[in-house]
Amino acid sequence: MRxxxxxxxxxxxxxxxxxxxxxxxxxxxATLEAFTRARTPTHAELFLRVERRLSLEHxxxxxxLNHGESWDAxxxxxxxxxxxxxxxxxxxxxxxERVLESAERHAAxxxxxxxxxxTVGPTDVPAGPPVLQPERAAKRMEHxxxxxxxxxxxxxxxxxxxxxxxxxxxxxxxxxxxxxGWREELFIRCETARGAVVDAVASAREEDEEDxxxxxxxxxxxxxxxxxxxxxxxxxxxxxxxxxxxxxxxxGLIWLLRGDVAAATPALARAVGRKVFPSVLGVVDDPxxxxxxxxxxxxDEGVPMHAQSFVxxxxxxxxxxxASTAARLGSTGGGRGLRAASAPPSPEGVxxxxxxxxxxxPEHYTELVARVETFTTMPRPGTVTLVAAGWExxxxxRVRRVAPMELDLPVLETFRALRGVGSDLTFFPTxxxxxxPTLVLPPYKAG
Numbered sequence: 001m002r003x004x005x006x007x008x009x010x011x012x013x014x015x016x017x018x019x020x021x022x023x024x025x026x027x028x029x030a031t032l033e034a035f036t037r038a039r040t041p042t043h044a045e046l047f048l049r050v051e052r053r054l055s056l057e058h059x060x061x062x063x064x065l066n067h068g069e070s071w072d073a074x075x076x077x078x079x080x081x082x083x084x085x086x087x088x089x090x091x092x093x094x095x096x097e098r099v100l101e102s103a104e105r106h107a108a109x110x111x112x113x114x115x116x117x118x119t120v121g122p123t124d125v126p127a128g129p130p131v132l133q134p135e136r137a138a139k140r141m142e143h144x145x146x147x148x149x150x151x152x153x154x155x156x157x158x159x160x161x162x163x164x165x166x167x168x169x170x171x172x173x174x175x176x177x178x179x180x181g182w183r184e185e186l187f188i189r190c191e192t193a194r195g196a197v198v199d200a201v202a203s204a205r206e207e208d209e210e211d212x213x214x215x216x217x218x219x220x221x222x223x224x225x226x227x228x229x230x231x232x233x234x235x236x237x238x239x240x241x242x243x244x245x246x247x248x249x250x251x252g253l254i255w256l257l258r259g260d261v262a263a264a265t266p267a268l269a270r271a272v273g274r275k276v277f278p279s280v281l282g283v284v285d286d287p288x289x290x291x292x293x294x295x296x297x298x299x300d301e302g303v304p305m306h307a308q309s310f311v312x313x314x315x316x317x318x319x320x321x322x323a324s325t326a327a328r329l330g331s332t333g334g335g336r337g338l339r340a341a342s343a344p345p346s347p348e349g350v351x352x353x354x355x356x357x358x359x360x361x362p363e364h365y366t367e368l369v370a371r372v373e374t375f376t377t378m379p380r381p382g383t384v385t386l387v388a389a390g391w392e393x394x395x396x397x398r399v400r401r402v403a404p405m406e407l408d409l410p411v412l413e414t415f416r417a418l419r420g421v422g423s424d425l426t427f428f429p430t431x432x433x434x435x436x437p438t439l440v441l442p443p444y445k446a447g
Contacts, residue, residue: 021048022127025170028170031046032170032171039104041078042079045169045172046096046168049339051069052131052163053066053068053162054163056138056161058141058158058159071089071091074087074342074344075102075103076115077107082110083107084102086103126166129164129180130164132162140184141158148219150220155190158186161186161187164181167181169300179296184203185202185203187200192223194389195226195372195387197223199215199244201214202427225370225391225401226370231400232403233444237443238366238441240441241438241441243438244369245370246439247430247431247434248386249409249436251432252378253415257352259321259325259328262319262325263325272318273316275313276315276316277415279313281311282309283309285307285349286353287351288307291426291427293428293433296350300337303334305350318331320348321347322334322337322347323337338350353435357437361420365392365393365440369388369389370388371387372387372404374386382412385407385409388407417442418439418440420440422439423438
C-alpha cells in the first residue's frame with residue numbers, strides 16, 4: 001500500500017481484523033495440545049509473529065508512506081530423529097493446525113539435538129505490537145534529516161523504517177514465552193562528485209538521538225573526501241580504515257563466526273581454542289549494548305540472551321549458535337537462534353562488534369573515511385570488496401586527498417594481519433548491525 005503521512009490503513013487489515021494476539025496465543029496453545037495428544041511427538045512447538053512495519057521514503061522532496069502488518073506462524077515437530085519444519089502466513093486461527101500438519105508431512109531423518117529448554121517468562125502477556133503512528137514518523141523523519149545531514153549536503157534519498165513486533169513461542173509442555181520489540185532505522189543516500197555514499201543510524205528506542213551527531217560528522221567527512229582534487233594512494237603506507245569503511249569487513253568476519261558456516265568449514269571449526277588472530281582482536285556479541293542497533297532478552301528459540309565473547313586476544317573461543325548448529329558441532333553454546341521469513345532458526349548476531357582498544361596510529365598512513373556505494377560487498381564467500389576514499393596523513397596532518405580505491409580483502413587473511421584497533425566504536429545498520437572501531441592494516445597490495 002502506498003499513501004501519504006497520516007494514512008492509518010494497513011495491508012491485510014480486513015483478514016486480520018477478527019484476530020487479536022492474546023486470543024491467537026490461546027488458540028495456539030489449544031491447537032498444539034490437541035496435536036501432541038493425537039500424535040505424541042518427542043518435541044513440538046509453534047512460533048507466532050505479528051509485525052507492523054512503516055516505511056517513509058523521502059525522494060526529491062516528496063514523501064511516500066508504506067504501512068503494513070503481517071501475521072505468520074511456524075511449527076517444528078520431532079519424533080526421535082525425524083524432524084519437520086513449516087511456516088505460513090496466518091489468515092485465521094484455523095491455519096495453526098495446517099502449519100503443524102505441514103511440518104509433520106515434511107518430517108524426515110536429520111541431525112540435531114533436542115530443542116532448548118523454554119524458561120518461564122513474565123506472566124503478563126502484551127496485547128500486541130506497539131502501534132506505529134505515521135504522522136509522528138513523518139515529523140521524526142523531518143527532524144532526523146535536519147539533525148543528521150550537514151548543511152549543504154545533497155540528499156538523493158532517505159528512508160525511515162519503523163518495525164514493531166509481537167512474538168510468542170509455545171511448546172508441547174504448555175510453556176510459552178511472549179515478547180515485543182520496536183526498532184527504527186534511517187538510511188541516507190548522498191550524491192558526490194565521485195559516487196554515492198550510503199550511511200544509516202538505528203535506534204532500539206524512539207527517544208534515542210545521540211548517534212545523529214556522529215552520522216552528521218561521517219557524512220561531512222565523506223563528502224569532503226570525495227569532492228575536490230585527489231591522487232592515487234601511496235602503496236607503501238599502512239591503511240587506517242575508519243568505522244564507516246571497516247564495517248563491511250567486520251560483517252564478513254561475523255559471517256565466518258556463524259555456526260552454520262563453521263559446520264560447513266571443518267578447518268575453521270577445528271580452530272576453536274587456538275590463537276587464530278593477533279592479540280589486538282577481540283569480538284563480542286552483546287544483545288544489551290547501549291549503542292547497539294537491537295536490544296533483545298531472549299532469542300527466537302526461547303533461550304535467554306547474554307553477552308558472549310567469540311574472539312579474545314586473538315584466540316577463537318567459539319561460534320554464534322542456534323540449537324541445531326550447536327548440536328552439529330557438539331557445542332553447549334546457543335542463544336543466537338533467530339528466525340528470518342519462513343526459515344527455521346539460524347545463528348545470527350544481535351550487536352556483534354570488534355572490541356575497542358585505543359591503538360596508537362602510525363606516524364604516516366592512508367586514512368579511508370568514505371565508502372562509495374557498490375552493489376555487493378562479498379562477491380565471493382569469505383572475501384569483501386570495498387571502494388573507499390580518504391586522505392594521506394603525515395605526522396597527524398591530512399596532506400592530500402586519496403582517490404577512491406578498490407580493496408579486495410579476504411576476511412581471514414586480513415584480520416590475521418590486523419595491526420591495531422581504535423577506540424571509536426560505532427554500530428552500522430548498513431553492515432547488518434555490526435560494530436567496529438577504526439582498524440589499522442598493513443599496506444594494501446592489489447591481488
